[in-house]
Amino acid sequence: MGLPQVLEAMEAACRRAGRDPEGVRLVAVTKGRSVEEIQEKVLRYGPFPLGESRVQEALKKMELLEAEWHFIGPLQRNKAKFAPRFALIHSLDSLRLAEALDRVGEKVGVRLRVLVEVNLGREPQKHGFLEEELPEALARVREMAHLEVLGLMTVPPVGPEAVVRPIFRRLSELADRYGLPERSMGMSDDFPIAIEEGATLVRVGRALFVD
Numbered sequence: 400m401g402l403p404q405v406l407e408a409m410e411a412a413c414r415r416a417g418r419d420p421e422g423v424r425l426v427a428v429t430k431g432r433s434v435e436e437i438q439e440k441v442l443r444y445g446p447f448p449l450g451e452s453r454v455q456e457a458l459k460k461m462e463l464l465e466a467e468w469h470f471i472g473p474l475q476r477n478k479a480k481f482a483p484r485f486a487l488i489h490s491l492d493s494l495r496l497a498e499a500l501d502r503v504g505e506k507v508g509v510r511l512r513v514l515v516e517v518n519l520g521r522e523p524q525k526h527g528f529l530e531e532e533l534p535e536a537l538a539r540v541r542e543m544a545h546l547e548v549l550g551l552m553t554v555p556p557v558g559p560e561a562v563v564r565p566i567f568r569r570l571s572e573l574a575d576r577y578g579l580p581e582r583s584m585g586m587s588d589d590f591p592i593a594i595e596e597g598a599t600l601v602r603v604g605r606a607l608f609v610d
């Protein structure tokens with residue numbers, strides 16, 4: 400693959416689903432990639448948002464690359480102060496983190512944009528709220544004056560289409576129910592399925608960098 404092929408596959412998935420391709424954005428996941436690789440495999444094709452899952456690594460790259468940065472990994476509360484450097488935090492996974500981010504937003508005088516992560520596969524090693532915790536969590540986070548909840552995010556269990564498709568579908572249903580426009584779901588192996596099920600942001604890494 401490579402970025403042009405990923406874009407083609409995204410458009411094909413939109414056509415199959417009768418969706419406007421403008422409604423789905425590619426977040427290029429650049430964790431573990433060098434600045435040179437990112438320039439050659441991503442930014443030469445346009446100003447795509449870049450997704451990173453480690454704060455220190457992201458901060459280093461920010462000094463060298465001009466981009467819209469998204470944070471997609473587990474965010475430790477002691478790193479919350481760096482959140483304003485990111486256009487979107489995909490991985491709000493606890494109320495304590497939400498409180499820390501809200502305080503940072505207040506201090507800096509901004510509203511931080513976040514997605515609430517949902518552990519729909521109920522995997523103990525994964526982050527995010529369980530589905531039954533979501534109503535309460537969303538209500539609490541939406542009361543925080545310095546956070547803006549734009550949508551939901553999920554990382555499904557590794558598995559075949561029969562496993563991941565219902566999870567993507569469920570995330571879209573929940574986003575609809577709570578009136579949230581953004582659904583961050585789909586990675587290299589399953590982004591076309593995620594788009595068919597309503598993804599608005601796909602987080603694709605490996606497929607952009609293979610030759």
Ligand SMILES: *Cc1c(COP(=O)(O)O)cnc(C)c1O
Pocket residue numbers: 428430452471472554586587588602603604605606
């Ligand atoms: C690494 C990562 C991705 C990208 O995965 P690929 O399989 O490389 O496409 C997407 N989302 C999260 C949260 C990640 O950590």
